[in-house]
Amino acid sequence: MFHKHRxxxxxxxxxRAVYELGSASRRDRVEPGQIxxxxxxxxxxxxxxxxxxxxxxxxxxxxxxxxxxxxxxIPNQAPxxxxxxxxxxxxxxxxxxxxxxxxxxxFLFHGDGFLRQAALEALPGPPRSPFEFAAICYRLNDWxxxxxxxxxxxxxxxxxxxxxxxxxxxxxxxxxxxxxxxxWSYRGQGLIRHALARPDVAASxxxxxxxxxxxxxxxxxxxLLRDPPLDTSLHxxxxxxxxxxxxxxxxTALLTGEARxxxxxxxxxxxxxxxxxxxxxxxxxxxxxxARDLPALLSAAAHDRSPKVREVAADGLIAHREKATSHMxxxxxxxxxDTSPSVRSRAAFYLNRR
Numbered sequence: 001m002f003h004k005h006r007x008x009x010x011x012x013x014x015x016r017a018v019y020e021l022g023s024a025s026r027r028d029r030v031e032p033g034q035i036x037x038x039x040x041x042x043x044x045x046x047x048x049x050x051x052x053x054x055x056x057x058x059x060x061x062x063x064x065x066x067x068x069x070x071x072x073x074i075p076n077q078a079p080x081x082x083x084x085x086x087x088x089x090x091x092x093x094x095x096x097x098x099x100x101x102x103x104x105x106x107f108l109f110h111g112d113g114f115l116r117q118a119a120l121e122a123l124p125g126p127p128r129s130p131f132e133f134a135a136i137c138y139r140l141n142d143w144x145x146x147x148x149x150x151x152x153x154x155x156x157x158x159x160x161x162x163x164x165x166x167x168x169x170x171x172x173x174x175x176x177x178x179x180x181x182x183x184w185s186y187r188g189q190g191l192i193r194h195a196l197a198r199p200d201v202a203a204s205x206x207x208x209x210x211x212x213x214x215x216x217x218x219x220x221x222x223x224l225l226r227d228p229p230l231d232t233s234l235h236x237x238x239x240x241x242x243x244x245x246x247x248x249x250x251x252t253a254l255l256t257g258e259a260r261x262x263x264x265x266x267x268x269x270x271x272x273x274x275x276x277x278x279x280x281x282x283x284x285x286x287x288x289x290x291a292r293d294l295p296a297l298l299s300a301a302a303h304d305r306s307p308k309v310r311e312v313a314a315d316g317l318i319a320h321r322e323k324a325t326s327h328m329x330x331x332x333x334x335x336x337x338d339t340s341p342s343v344r345s346r347a348a349f350y351l352n353r354r
């Protein structure tokens with residue numbers, strides 16, 4: 001509606017809110033209600049819209065041309081970020097940030113790194129939506145070092161106060177983007193990981209994982225298991241999660257007694273003479289902190305409605321065949337008549353070895 005792109009991630013109400021707030025900001029007639037409308041629009045966006053959405057917000061805002069404000073016009077009591085840069089960023093925007101610190105959620109996507117830094121240092125409160133939380137995390141990977149440092153400082157003071165549902169709502173996007181964000185520091189990664197490991201956030205994540213029907217929820221659980229807070233929810237997820245991928249990951253962790261998560265990829269040669277190679281995923285593991293009832297878990301997995309979970313049951317029977325019992329043999333006989341060929345072949349392997 002407000003630009004000529006063929007497609008957009010911003011619905012019309014959000015575009016209008018950005019445009020009107022940008023126009024009011026350039027005229028220096030910002031009203032708090034306009035900022036609230038803009039932030040309510042951001043709350044309706046998914047965290048995955050941050051990369052493209054930030055670009056579109058920047059184009060819709062149409063900021064002033066940077067100009068140098070004389071030193072004698074800078075207020076003596078101005079915040080430290082007011083004086084950032086010899087000439088970077090319009091002084092009009094900095095002045096408006098002083099009066100309306102929540103405008104930082106708009107200037108967070110500014111094309112000028114000095115103003116992005118100023119916006120992060122001026123923000124008064126924690127993120128109110130998964131989109132805002134993901135936008136801060138995206139700034140941790142900013143191409144300007146000072147912006148990354150300002151984002152780390154803001155995250156250190158705001159993430160502990162952020163609503164757990166906000167953090168949980170952005171978790172999948174952050175874990176999917178993690179391998180692609182190469183500029184953020186160990187401190188920035190640690191701040192996000194610490195936020196995801198909060199007990200209240202873990203409870204919200206467990207609720208999402210139990211009820212979600214679509215998406216890469218199994219991958220989300222796999223990556224979250226690198227920290228122990230979700231261990232106590234594994235039994236509930238293995239038995240009652242709606243998504244089969246979640247049940248599979250939870251059941252695998254319980255049957256093996258360890259959590260396993262993806263850390264990256266390495267290359268293996270397929271034909272060295274021709275220079276052909278393929279990427280192979282790499283994983284790390286840790287021991288679980290919860291007790292398990294192996295017979296009950298095998299029985300539940302063997303009677304699960306998903307063939308992927310029944311495969312886990314068959315793999316568990318194979319892994320523990322040296323300590324097989326009559327109960328395990330009965331489960332194998334049941335799986336040998338399964339409708340899934342992969343389950344039947346695993347059960348046959350177990351029975352042949354028995």
